[in-house]
Amino acid sequence: MLLKAEKITKQFLRESRNTNQFCAVQETDFTLEAGSFAILTGRSGSGKSTFLHMLSGLMTPTSGRVLIQEKEIYSLSDKDLSAFRNQHIGVIPQGQSALYSLNVLENICLPYTLYHKNAHQEEALALMEQLEIAHLQAAYPSELSGGELRRMAIARAFLRKPELILADEPTSDLDDENTKIVFAFLQKAAREGAAVLAVTHETDVSQFADKVFCMKAGVLTEQNSL
Amino acid sequence: MKLANSLPVRNLKGKPVRTAVLLLLTTLLTLTVFGGTLMIISLKTGLHSLESRLGADIMVVPYEATTKSNLETIVLQGATGYFYMDNEKYQKIASCEGIGQISAQFFLASASSGCCSLSVQIIGFDPDTDFTITPWIKKSYAQNLQKFDIVVGNDLNAFVGDTLTFYGVDCHVAAKLDKTGTSFDTAVFTNSETIKALIQSSVDKNMNEFKNINPDAVVSCVLINVAEGYTVEEVLNDINIHVKKVKAIQTKDMISGVSDSLSGIADIISLLIAVVWIAGIIILLLAFTMSVNERKKEFAVLRMLGASQRKLAAMVMQEALLVCLLGSLLGIGLGLLILLPFNQLIEELLNLPFLLPSAGQMLTDTIAAVLVSVLSGGIAVSASAFRISRMDTALILRGEN
Numbered sequence: 001m002l003l004k005a006e007k008i009t010k011q012f013l014r015e016s017r018n019t020n021q022f023c024a025v026q027e028t029d030f031t032l033e034a035g036s037f038a039i040l041t042g043r044s045g046s047g048k049s050t051f052l053h054m055l056s057g058l059m060t061p062t063s064g065r066v067l068i069q070e071k072e073i074y075s076l077s078d079k080d081l082s083a084f085r086n087q088h089i090g091v092i093p094q095g096q097s098a099l100y101s102l103n104v105l106e107n108i109c110l111p112y113t114l115y116h117k118n119a120h121q122e123e124a125l126a127l128m129e130q131l132e133i134a135h136l137q138a139a140y141p142s143e144l145s146g147g148e149l150r151r152m153a154i155a156r157a158f159l160r161k162p163e164l165i166l167a168d169e170p171t172s173d174l175d176d177e178n179t180k181i182v183f184a185f186l187q188k189a190a191r192e193g194a195a196v197l198a199v200t201h202e203t204d205v206s207q208f209a210d211k212v213f214c215m216k217a218g219v220l221t222e223q224n225s226l
Numbered sequence: 227m228k229l230a231n232s233l234p235v236r237n238l239k240g241k242p243v244r245t246a247v248l249l250l251l252t253t254l255l256t257l258t259v260f261g262g263t264l265m266i267i268s269l270k271t272g273l274h275s276l277e278s279r280l281g282a283d284i285m286v287v288p289y290e291a292t293t294k295s296n297l298e299t300i301v302l303q304g305a306t307g308y309f310y311m312d313n314e315k316y317q318k319i320a321s322c323e324g325i326g327q328i329s330a331q332f333f334l335a336s337a338s339s340g341c342c343s344l345s346v347q348i349i350g351f352d353p354d355t356d357f358t359i360t361p362w363i364k365k366s367y368a369q370n371l372q373k374f375d376i377v378v379g380n381d382l383n384a385f386v387g388d389t390l391t392f393y394g395v396d397c398h399v400a401a402k403l404d405k406t407g408t409s410f411d412t413a414v415f416t417n418s419e420t421i422k423a424l425i426q427s428s429v430d431k432n433m434n435e436f437k438n439i440n441p442d443a444v445v446s447c448v449l450i451n452v453a454e455g456y457t458v459e460e461v462l463n464d465i466n467i468h469v470k471k472v473k474a475i476q477t478k479d480m481i482s483g484v485s486d487s488l489s490g491i492a493d494i495i496s497l498l499i500a501v502v503w504i505a506g507i508i509i510l511l512l513a514f515t516m517s518v519n520e521r522k523k524e525f526a527v528l529r530m531l532g533a534s535q536r537k538l539a540a541m542v543m544q545e546a547l548l549v550c551l552l553g554s555l556l557g558i559g560l561g562l563l564i565l566l567p568f569n570q571l572i573e574e575l576l577n578l579p580f581l582l583p584s585a586g587q588m589l590t591d592t593i594a595a596v597l598v599s600v601l602s603g604g605i606a607v608s609a610s611a612f613r614i615s616r617m618d619t620a621l622i623l624r625g626e627n
Contacts, residue, residue: 049620049624050620053620053623056530058529058530058619058620058623059618059619059620078534078535078536079534079536082529082532082533082534082535082537083532083534085530085531085532086531086532086533087532091530091531093527093530093623094623094624095623096523097523097527097530097623098527099237099240099524099527099528100240100524101236101237101239101240101241102236102240106236110528110531111531111532113233114233114528114531114532114533114537115532156531168623168624
């Protein structure tokens with residue numbers, strides 16, 4: 001078992017009515033095996049991204065535990081959790097996530113450079129080849145299209161060969177062709193041993209996944225198994 | 227990883243306009259702190275130099291020859307002028323109670339000379355009794371001055387070995403004095419034998435305001451250090467009461483005007499430094515806050531990629547400190563570029579003694595200015611660094627914060 005969430009919940013205070021608590025994610029159990037690709041769908045505001053961020057170590061659950069490789073990640077110090085995320089979790093966030101002062105190759109190598117490690121440029125270039133953006137290595141993010149930026153973020157998430165990939169709407173605002181490239185890449189990563197969970201609104205990508213989950217008003221349900 | 231390729235440096239390079247504005251702010255902050263402090267120190271060094279050059283407790287001058295302000299312009303501001311009193315006054319003053327050291331000086335203003343565009347003040351002293359000028363001259367010229375030997379102030383365009391002619395008398399430049407930052411930098415010094423010859427020549431050529439004076443029978447002023455067991459006031463009053471037609475002045479009083487002006491200017495500069503420093507910190511605080519707000523998504527991405535809270539705060543802090551360090555070096559360089567070549571002009575504009583401090587003191591001032599600037603940057607960015615380390619990464623990544 002690579003990823004295991006036990007009875008996790010997330011509640012927020014509504015700022016306008018601060019006595020009123022809003023439950024974004026109801027008590028949820030979730031597991032994800034190495035080598036499997038799961039898709040999480042649901043309407044906007046259903047709690048998908050909150051759930052994903054709790055799994056990635058970026059948002060502490062109100063209750064419950066998240067274990068990755070049997071390590072309870074929220075019991076780690078910030079320093080250890082950050083280092084753990086850097087090494088074992090690849091996160092692809094919503095929207096653009098480039099650092100505009102760095103070129104594409106430098107952006108992709110960031111997980112290494114953050115820890116003063118020698119950037120593995122050859123591995124980065126290989127990933128860029130697979131994602132068809134190798135020719136853009138010296139370009140700056142401001143010169144890239146939305147699809148190219150998204151593929152750059154994917155390459156960056158995969159650079160350290162993390163065991164867990166968490167993607168938050170990786171294909172929003174992408175055309176069909178780019179969407180297929182991205183999901184095929186995620187599927188391939190799962191086939192090579194990674195555990196992949198992608199939050200998406202796309203309805204026709206379930207063909208790529210091993211499992212499809214749906215989140216509705218903070219309640220997670222498994223829809224089918226392929 | 228080399229500093230030039232580190233993330234903070236790349237971030238600074240990647241936003242050249244933002245970096246340039248921050249750099250300009252810190253440069254101006256350091257320029258004010260460093261330049262202002264150096265000016266205050268230079269004024270104080272100049273005053274100290276003037277005090278040590280005057281080197282006597284009391285100066286006695288002929289009563290009718292001067293009002294206090296005239297005397298000040300001659301002694302303190304480098305104006306040329308001369309006055310004489312009978313040698314007999316010197317003897318009477320010497321016989322007063324409480325005299326420790328006593329020596330006469332002789333003044334003459336040159337009409338013109340090859341060295342100078344303006345007339346210069348010639349000051350003669352008695353090598354046998356002098357206790358103010360000789361110790362100072364000895365630093366530049368260890369031997370005794372011979373007849374027609376002169377020592378020139380640092381600002382005069384004359385060098386050792388040159389011959390300057392005053393009232394038709396050729397004088398040999400034996401030494402050039404170190405810079406004092408006072409009116410003495412534009413004066414010429416010689417022994418009593420030489421100046422008496424020059425005074426005689428000026429009289430002979432009918433160019434002296436005092437007609438038919440006998441140089442051997444006059445002195446211009448008498449300098450006194452009081453003996454132990456007496457106060458300056460006691461001796462000063464004794465002279466003023468018992469010696470007619472002279473005025474005994476406490477040298478400390480004479481430079482009190484200079485000291486007051488200096489204190490006023492130092493206060494203004496100190497206030498300016500304080501205002502600029504506080505304003506600089508506030509502006510830097512706002513600039514760093516705006517910069518960090520604008521980059522929240524960038525920091526959230528770094529956090530997502532595994533940057534710890536401490537690492538992010540350190541990165542923001544490093545960027546600020548790098549900017550402040552570079553800005554402070556630029557500010558110091560600019561300050562030196564202004565103060566070193568133009569210190570003469572500043573002295574003339576302020577009309578106060580102005581002497582740049584020693585290299586050691588300047589180095590101390592430089593280090594202090596760098597520390598103040600870097601510390602200011604550190605203070606200004608600390609709130610932003612703390613805020614960044616506590617931000618809600620998940621919400622920012624979703625574009626909700």
